[in-house]
Amino acid sequence: MGEQTPEQSSNQVPRLVVTWLVVTVPLAYGLFQTIRSVIPLFAG
Amino acid sequence: MALSFLDREHTVAKPGYSRWLIPPAALAIHLCIGQAYATSVYKNALVAHFESSLTAIGVIFSIAIVMLGLSAAVMGTWVERAGPRAAMFTSACFWASGFLIGALGIATSQLWLVYLGYGFVGGIGLGIGYISPVSTLIKWFPDRPGLATGMAIMGFGGGALVASPLSRQLMAFYDSGYDPSDSTSVASGGAVTSLFVTLGIAYFLVMMLGVFTVRVPPPGWAPAGFDAAAVAAKPMVSAANVSAANAIRTPQFWFLWTVLFCNVTAGIGILEQAAPMIQDFFRDGGTSSVAPTTAAGFVAFLSLFNMAGRFVWSSTSDYIGRKPTYIMYLGVGMVLYVLLATVGHASTAIFVLVAAVILSFYGGGFATIPAYLRDLFGTFQVGAIHGRLLTAWSAAGIAGPLIINGFLDAQGTPGELVAADYRPALFTMVGVLALGFVANALVRPVAAQFHESPGRSDAFVEGKV
Numbered sequence: 001m002g003e004q005t006p007e008q009s010s011n012q013v014p015r016l017v018v019t020w021l022v023v024t025v026p027l028a029y030g031l032f033q034t035i036r037s038v039i040p041l042f043a044g
Numbered sequence: 045m046a047l048s049f050l051d052r053e054h055t056v057a058k059p060g061y062s063r064w065l066i067p068p069a070a071l072a073i074h075l076c077i078g079q080a081y082a083t084s085v086y087k088n089a090l091v092a093h094f095e096s097s098l099t100a101i102g103v104i105f106s107i108a109i110v111m112l113g114l115s116a117a118v119m120g121t122w123v124e125r126a127g128p129r130a131a132m133f134t135s136a137c138f139w140a141s142g143f144l145i146g147a148l149g150i151a152t153s154q155l156w157l158v159y160l161g162y163g164f165v166g167g168i169g170l171g172i173g174y175i176s177p178v179s180t181l182i183k184w185f186p187d188r189p190g191l192a193t194g195m196a197i198m199g200f201g202g203g204a205l206v207a208s209p210l211s212r213q214l215m216a217f218y219d220s221g222y223d224p225s226d227s228t229s230v231a232s233g234g235a236v237t238s239l240f241v242t243l244g245i246a247y248f249l250v251m252m253l254g255v256f257t258v259r260v261p262p263p264g265w266a267p268a269g270f271d272a273a274a275v276a277a278k279p280m281v282s283a284a285n286v287s288a289a290n291a292i293r294t295p296q297f298w299f300l301w302t303v304l305f306c307n308v309t310a311g312i313g314i315l316e317q318a319a320p321m322i323q324d325f326f327r328d329g330g331t332s333s334v335a336p337t338t339a340a341g342f343v344a345f346l347s348l349f350n351m352a353g354r355f356v357w358s359s360t361s362d363y364i365g366r367k368p369t370y371i372m373y374l375g376v377g378m379v380l381y382v383l384l385a386t387v388g389h390a391s392t393a394i395f396v397l398v399a400a401v402i403l404s405f406y407g408g409g410f411a412t413i414p415a416y417l418r419d420l421f422g423t424f425q426v427g428a429i430h431g432r433l434l435t436a437w438s439a440a441g442i443a444g445p446l447i448i449n450g451f452l453d454a455q456g457t458p459g460e461l462v463a464a465d466y467r468p469a470l471f472t473m474v475g476v477l478a479l480g481f482v483a484n485a486l487v488r489p490v491a492a493q494f495h496e497s498p499g500r501s502d503a504f505v506e507g508k509v
Contacts, residue, residue, distance in 0.1 A: 012060075012062045012065070015065065016062060016065060019069070019253065019257055022068065022072065022250065023075060023199070023253075026206045027075065027199075027206060029206060030204075030205030030206035030208075030209065031202075033209035034205045034208075034209075034347060034348055035344075035348070037340060037341055037344040038341045038344045038345045039341065040337045040338050040341040041341030041342050041344075041345055042341075
């Protein structure tokens with residue numbers, strides 16, 4: 001059994017985008033906040 | 045039945061289902077349960093609210109981690125049989141209930157309810173949630189198991205990165221007298237209660253994304269262009285399957301248990317002590333040249349490397365092999381610990397860099413172990429075997445702090461320690477890593493007597509046994 005056809009794949013693009021956004025947006029927020037708190041380590 | 049949509053047979057992917065939907069489903073679970081590493085954010089608030097000690101509040105986290113190991117070990121076989129959707133749903137129920145029971149405990153000033161809620165009930169959610177996507181990811185990504193499990197387990201590290209600032213902001217929202225930028229400011233018990241209720245509901249909803257997105261691949265599915273024979277031909281990769289019951293009878297399981305235990309123990313040695321450690325290393329005449337805000341930045345820097353190591357090193361293991369990857373974690377780790385002990389005090393840049401790489405190996409060790417188990421024991425019950433192996437994490441969670449705190453207590457009082465006082469503890473960690481290095485070197489392919497017959501493993505996966 002193969003992976004998927006290009007047609008089937010394109011049908012799932014919106015779902016892929018939404019699903020990945022739900023997990024990457026909070027992760028990006030956490031990364032941003034963490035990098036902000038790392039700055040004092042290199043500022044002094 | 046209303047909950048029949050959770051059954052394994054209802055989660056089999058239809059043809060064309062993208063396997064790239066599975067990593068975010070796994071991340072949705074791990075990002076939520078990774079909050080367990082952010083409990084220090086409201087620790088002082090709970091101490092003040094319950095008029096208790098740091099130790100008594102720290103017990104909440106300890107119960108949760110012990111329950112993580114125990115529930116992963118005990119429930120692993122059920123997770124394999126019931127499938128990832130049922131496991132993720134169960135995990136979400138336990139994890140969210142843990143927060144809500146904990147909130148009730150804070151609101152009514154009954155600490156035992158917080159132990160029961162967040163610690164015991166939430167801890168069960170942690171254990172089931174941690175292993176729930178592992179086996180499914182490995183089956184969807186037979187060509188890149190390290191990448192797949194690295195992504196999910198990176199989420200556990202990322203969960204703390206999200207929960208720490210979010211919790212501070214939420215507590216400030218619920219308590220106008222709390223200033224998150226002031227390290228001496230403490231939120232009210234009411235604010236922590238509201239935080240627990242908010243997190244419980246929010247985590248349940250995010251975890252439902254994982255529940256409704258996850259699918260198991262249909263029997264016989266393989267990604268386009270995947271050559272199972274080529275993978276099985278690699279050294280230390282088996283095409284055979286071993287049950288969880290048989291796995292714990294093999295020396296390989298206990299060698300890997302020792303490897304994980306040693307790697308985690310050594311990493312916790314630094315994680316546990318990170319903020320005071322950097323200040324002590326650069327203390328001269330009773331005053332440290334490292335300010336508390338800089339030390340806090342160092343802790344955040346380590347958490348970034350801990351998270352990145354999970355993804356980078358685990359993905360790298362797909363190319364260089366699992367055994368060489370652990371040779372690097374443990375062998376290079378030994379060298380780095382020696383460097384930290386001998387020249388770490390020479391400059392903050394050296395200290396920070398060496399500690400960051402050690403922490404990336406710590407995270408990498410967690411993320412690479414499921415793929416190592418797959419290589420040795422096959423995909424049959426890899427989630428259940430992983431669950432049993434996680435008892436090494438619980439044991440290391442006790443041993444690591446005991447070693448570092450035991451040595452430091454013998455050297456002097458906190459706030460007066462210097463770099464030299466850390467040397468006995470750091471050299472002990474070199475010994476711990478050496479033990480792990482030997483255990484990894486002893487890992488060989490599993491003997492054929494422990495292999496399952498192909499028919500039995502297929503029937504199990506299809507829920508017939």
